[in-house]
Amino acid sequence: MILTQLKSPTYYFPLALLALMGVFPLWIKDPFYLHIFIMVLFAAALSSAWNLIGGYGGQLSLGHTAFFGVGAYCSSLLFLNFSLSPWVGMLLGGLLASGLSIIVGYPCFRLKGAFFALATLAIAEVLRILSINFDDLTKGSMGIRIPFRPSFVNFIFYDKLSYAYIALCLLFLMLAISLAIGRSKMGYYLVALKEDEDASKVIGINTIKIKLLAIILSAFFTAICGTFYAQYILFIEPDAAFSSELSVHMALVAIIGGVGTAAGPLFGSLLMTPLGEFLRSALGGEYRGLHLIIYGIILIFVVMLIPKGIHDWVKIGFERFIQKFLPGKRETEERDILSNYPLWKEERNLQSESRRQTRIFWEAREVSKFFGGLAALSNVNLKVYEGEILGLIGPNGAGKTTFFNVISGLLKPDKGTIIFQGKEITELKPHSICLEGIGRTFQIVKPFPNISALGNVMTACFCREKNSGKAKSKSLEIINFVGLWNKRNFPAGSLTIAEKKFLELAKALATCPKLILLDEVMAGLNPTEVSEALQLIKKINQQGISLIIIEHVMSIIMTLCERIMVLNHGEKIAEGSPEEIAHNSAVIEAYLGQDYINA
Amino acid sequence: MSQGLSLIFGVIGIINFAHGEFLMLSMYLTFWLFQLWGIDPYISIVIVTPLFFLFGFATQKVVFQHLIKAPHLSQIFAAFGLVIVFQNIALFFWKADYRMVKTGYSAATVHIGALNLSFPRIIVFIMATAVTLVLYLFLKRTYLGKAIRATALDPDAAALMGINPMMIYCIAFGIGGALCGVAGTLLVPIYYVFPTIGAYFVLIAFVVVVLGGLGNVFGAFFGGLLIGITEVLSGYFFTSSFKEGIYFLIFILVLLIRPSGIFGLGKT
Numbered sequence: 001m002i003l004t005q006l007k008s009p010t011y012y013f014p015l016a017l018l019a020l021m022g023v024f025p026l027w028i029k030d031p032f033y034l035h036i037f038i039m040v041l042f043a044a045a046l047s048s049a050w051n052l053i054g055g056y057g058g059q060l061s062l063g064h065t066a067f068f069g070v071g072a073y074c075s076s077l078l079f080l081n082f083s084l085s086p087w088v089g090m091l092l093g094g095l096l097a098s099g100l101s102i103i104v105g106y107p108c109f110r111l112k113g114a115f116f117a118l119a120t121l122a123i124a125e126v127l128r129i130l131s132i133n134f135d136d137l138t139k140g141s142m143g144i145r146i147p148f149r150p151s152f153v154n155f156i157f158y159d160k161l162s163y164a165y166i167a168l169c170l171l172f173l174m175l176a177i178s179l180a181i182g183r184s185k186m187g188y189y190l191v192a193l194k195e196d197e198d199a200s201k202v203i204g205i206n207t208i209k210i211k212l213l214a215i216i217l218s219a220f221f222t223a224i225c226g227t228f229y230a231q232y233i234l235f236i237e238p239d240a241a242f243s244s245e246l247s248v249h250m251a252l253v254a255i256i257g258g259v260g261t262a263a264g265p266l267f268g269s270l271l272m273t274p275l276g277e278f279l280r281s282a283l284g285g286e287y288r289g290l291h292l293i294i295y296g297i298i299l300i301f302v303v304m305l306i307p308k309g310i311h312d313w314v315k316i317g318f319e320r321f322i323q324k325f326l327p328g329k330r331e332t333e334e335r336d337i338l339s340n341y342p343l344w345k346e347e348r349n350l351q352s353e354s355r356r357q358t359r360i361f362w363e364a365r366e367v368s369k370f371f372g373g374l375a376a377l378s379n380v381n382l383k384v385y386e387g388e389i390l391g392l393i394g395p396n397g398a399g400k401t402t403f404f405n406v407i408s409g410l411l412k413p414d415k416g417t418i419i420f421q422g423k424e425i426t427e428l429k430p431h432s433i434c435l436e437g438i439g440r441t442f443q444i445v446k447p448f449p450n451i452s453a454l455g456n457v458m459t460a461c462f463c464r465e466k467n468s469g470k471a472k473s474k475s476l477e478i479i480n481f482v483g484l485w486n487k488r489n490f491p492a493g494s495l496t497i498a499e500k501k502f503l504e505l506a507k508a509l510a511t512c513p514k515l516i517l518l519d520e521v522m523a524g525l526n527p528t529e530v531s532e533a534l535q536l537i538k539k540i541n542q543q544g545i546s547l548i549i550i551e552h553v554m555s556i557i558m559t560l561c562e563r564i565m566v567l568n569h570g571e572k573i574a575e576g577s578p579e580e581i582a583h584n585s586a587v588i589e590a591y592l593g594q595d596y597i598n599a
Numbered sequence: 600m601s602q603g604l605s606l607i608f609g610v611i612g613i614i615n616f617a618h619g620e621f622l623m624l625s626m627y628l629t630f631w632l633f634q635l636w637g638i639d640p641y642i643s644i645v646i647v648t649p650l651f652f653l654f655g656f657a658t659q660k661v662v663f664q665h666l667i668k669a670p671h672l673s674q675i676f677a678a679f680g681l682v683i684v685f686q687n688i689a690l691f692f693w694k695a696d697y698r699m700v701k702t703g704y705s706a707a708t709v710h711i712g713a714l715n716l717s718f719p720r721i722i723v724f725i726m727a728t729a730v731t732l733v734l735y736l737f738l739k740r741t742y743l744g745k746a747i748r749a750t751a752l753d754p755d756a757a758a759l760m761g762i763n764p765m766m767i768y769c770i771a772f773g774i775g776g777a778l779c780g781v782a783g784t785l786l787v788p789i790y791y792v793f794p795t796i797g798a799y800f801v802l803i804a805f806v807v808v809v810l811g812g813l814g815n816v817f818g819a820f821f822g823g824l825l826i827g828i829t830e831v832l833s834g835y836f837f838t839s840s841f842k843e844g845i846y847f848l849i850f851i852l853v854l855l856i857r858p859s860g861i862f863g864l865g866k867t
Contacts, residue, residue: 117675122847129844248679255676290691296683303680304665307673
């Protein structure tokens with residue numbers, strides 16, 4: 001696998017560049033330039049660590065110095081007080097920072113966007129103030145000087161070259177981890193929850209767990225960078241170790257390079273670190289502040305001119321370059337993958353056909369939901385038999401979507417129980433409900449807009465499948481099934497409304513559900529698309545999957561559904577076969593008013 | 600009460616990290632007006648406020664206008680860029696010295712019953728109340744105020760109603776700047792001026808905004824009062840070096856417990 005990949009220029013060319021970076025420090029003689037080289041690597045590694053949660057996960061942390069400082073102080077204090085080798089202290093510091101990250105992350109992840117940033121910023125500041133005030137341990141604002149006793153065990157070296165190679169190893173490690181995560185289930189999950197948290201939950205993503213995992217990893221490596229910094233400078237003080245500027249710088253390097261990409265932090269660091277260092281050395285002494293003024297102005301311009309980051313440019317340029325000049329095998333054809341797998345199989349429907357209409361496998365008992373004083377749902381009872389298609393209708397505002405939100409766990413019912421396959425699922429979180437086997441689509445479609453259609457489906461696939469390769473082939477199969485084959489590599493945001501609806505369906509299918517909730521899939525589709533959707537729904541049902549369908553178009557409901565439930569003002573007003581419903585006076589009144597019955 | 604004024608610039612809901620630097624610059628301006636021409640800080644309100652309206656307006660026009668559609672990240676980092684630039688401009692021109700205006704009334708106190716209140720702080724309180732009321736009336740009653748609120752809710756819909764959202768953003772930013780101007784002049788008789796003072800106040804401002812609920816005029820007022828009380832109490836119980844830590848702790852706690860603010864209506 002790896003050997004075949006190496007034949008492709010997309011792989012061997014960047015690897016060659018990295019190898020070149022490996023011999024580069026041998027060639028630099030000037031210690032100042034070597035220092036800049038080390039700082040570039042260091043900042044890139046640090047920023048990669050931030051990128052794990054801040055970039056991939058989209059959780060803009062501005063408090064990563066908390067982890068950095070903890071790492072730096074932990075290893076240094078252990079070294080000074082117990083002569084423990086910083087190599088060991090580094091790992092302990094990493095673990096300590098990971099522990100801290102759980103304490104920070106768990107409550108703070110409920111906050112969105114800028115508020116999360118502010119909260120993390122505040123936490124780092126609290127640590128800074130604490131480290132100043134606990135001066136028995138940390139020597140307060142005086143800082144800690146690490147005695148210069150060079151040896152490998154002490155992580156102290158005479159020459160900068162050794163530091164350069166350690167930094168290089170650190171950076172390679174971070175690049176490898178970033179790449180691995182980017183392609184794994186975790187990477188897909190992180191990006192998905194960055195794009196749409198609700199949509200992530202209903203395809204089985206435990207958002208809190210994934211975010212915590214990411215921040216634990218991120219904190220660990222940030223702390224390791226902290227130790228490296230302390231051992232390189234041999235001096236730490238609260239204002240440096242816990243400085244908010246450093247937090248900002250970490251994030252900034254990643255953002256300028258390209259957030260959520262493995263190589264982004266390196267690009268960002270290659271641009272920003274030398275810039276900062278040169279400005280400082282050229283202007284720092286005589287004109288205090290001037291170098292930062294220029295740095296700030298450049299920062300504003302960069303953010304304004306290339307909001308997506310350098311990575312985007314480099315990628316486009318790189319692809320052109322490869323196509324023109326470098327030989328090698330291209331990406332494997334996805335059709336090949338598809339042909340290796342049977343198309344959607346028909347085996348399951350026979351067994352389910354026999355059990356049809358006999359077994360209740362989903363049931364809601366007395367379910368109520370209140371918004372303030374308004375009863376959005378009151379005492380709704382409903383049974384779904386295995387393999388059936390149930391229609392859910394009602395005027396606008398009747399509580400249909402609320403009902404779906406309650407079923408899929410996005411809203412907790414105030415009263416009542418929901419039972420699925422003999423198990424009570426009322427209290428379960430959305431992702432667990434998905435894992436139990438209930439998938440759903442959203443009326444207002446919620447694709448992950450910046451991920452390709454295929455990526456969207458793959459993300460959903462990961463809820464049953466750990467291996468990326470298998471998830472990909474299964475997703476290709478599903479994408480083919482819903483008829484989005486030609487659009488699979490387009491970002492989901494660029495699809496038409498009909499395609500987005502089919503994508504929603506594909507995402508729901510990819511979680512291997514036994515029951516699918518379809519929320520107005522037909523709305524906004526033209527007649528051809530409607531008939532395609534009808535065919536799809538029938539095919540899905542033939543697999544033995546039950547469906548509850550919310551729909552306004554009565555002809556669709558009448559042809560598809562075996563039974564229909566009608567909601568009005570949050571109450572069930574009728575339930576029965578399509579014919580019964582069509583002649584039910586309560587239903588006619590709800591839709592058309594009292595006058596119509598009299599007339 | 601001593602901090603009642605911090606609400607003034609807590610009123611606009613734009614998450615602008617450079618806000619503190621606006622305040623810092625307005626304090627410097629007031630300081631130099633006093634130092635060079637002997638203009639009393641309270642009189643210089645008339646000069647500083649309009650200037651900072653223009654300053655805020657220009658900042659939005661030149662920098663943030665281009666980032667309206669950009670991701671959150673870019674906006675925050677552009678603001679950080681401004682912070683770095685402004686702070687270092689101050690550092691470059693006026694050095695890191697702490698400066699203060701000495702007026703006849705800086706130390707004056709007023710006795711109301713058993714209470715000893717410092718005169719400049721009373722002025723701050725009165726002005727804060729007045730500004731809150733004026734701002735409230737402006738937002739509720741005038742056409743421009745309504746346009747600002749409409750744009751805040753849905754810029755596209757506002758544009759369809761004949762409002763130019765871009766102009767509104769500039770004006771809102773200008774008002775934010777003007778409020779910083781007012782706050783700056785009022786603060787000069789009480790606090791030292793130095794290049795990084797903005798960072799200290801912007802933090803308090805954020806706490807106040809969050810406490811009171813984003814974009815809630817009266818919420819910000821009460822949030823300000825609450826912080827004032829906290830400052831006095833924490834100054835009583837803890838050493839001053841811990842005081843800043845207390846703000847952060849309150850801030851974190853409020854964010855976690857009531858993200859929509861004490862007076863927020865529970866929306867997320």
